[in-house]
Amino acid sequence: MDLKGKIRVIHDFPKEGIRFKDITTLLKDGDALRAATNQLGEMAKELGADAVVGPEARGFVIGTPLAYYIGEGFIPVRKAGKLPADTYKVEYDLEYGTDVLEMHKDALEPDNKVVIVDDLLATGGTTEACIKLVEKSGAKVVGALFLVELTYLSGRERLKDYVIKSLIKF
Secondary structure, three states: OOOHHHOEEEEOOOOOOOEEEEOHHHHOOHHHHHHHHHHHHHHHHHOOOOEEEEEOOHHHHHHHHHHHHHOOEEEEEEEOOOOOOOEEEEEEEEOOEEEEEEEEOOOOOOOOEEEEEEEEEOOOHHHHHHHHHHHHOOOEEEEEEEEEEOHHHOHHHHOOOOOEEEEEEO
16 A cells, blocks of 8 residues: 555645645545554564553554554653653753653553654654653663654654664655
């Protein structure tokens, strides 16, 4: 199946000069969503993952069915103040400032082999923050999986010490 053809590209959104990659057109197609989930799931199995971590919100959309596919749990990473129990926190850089991501301290065990999953790899900043959260827990990141990778933003280079796999590249 041509998954790349299922991604809608919207010119000049959210601002002029940007070519936004809209995954909603893939998500609404049951066959495409199933194919993408199955392919990502097989990648996660090859990596030996026994836990799936995904950042809000689209990491939840991709990560939860993937965790179901491999028969393992899903651990959400959220913006500051959204999780109710004790958390690890990581501050990371945005284009114009910083933000904080959190993960429950009891979400992972030190022997977990974690795959991080998100819809899109751009600069790698969010994934790098997720890696730091996983490593704070003592668990091991075995790789990061993405539905879409924007190769021209070089996020893969930022994450060069980790296995990076993506289904669709622009």
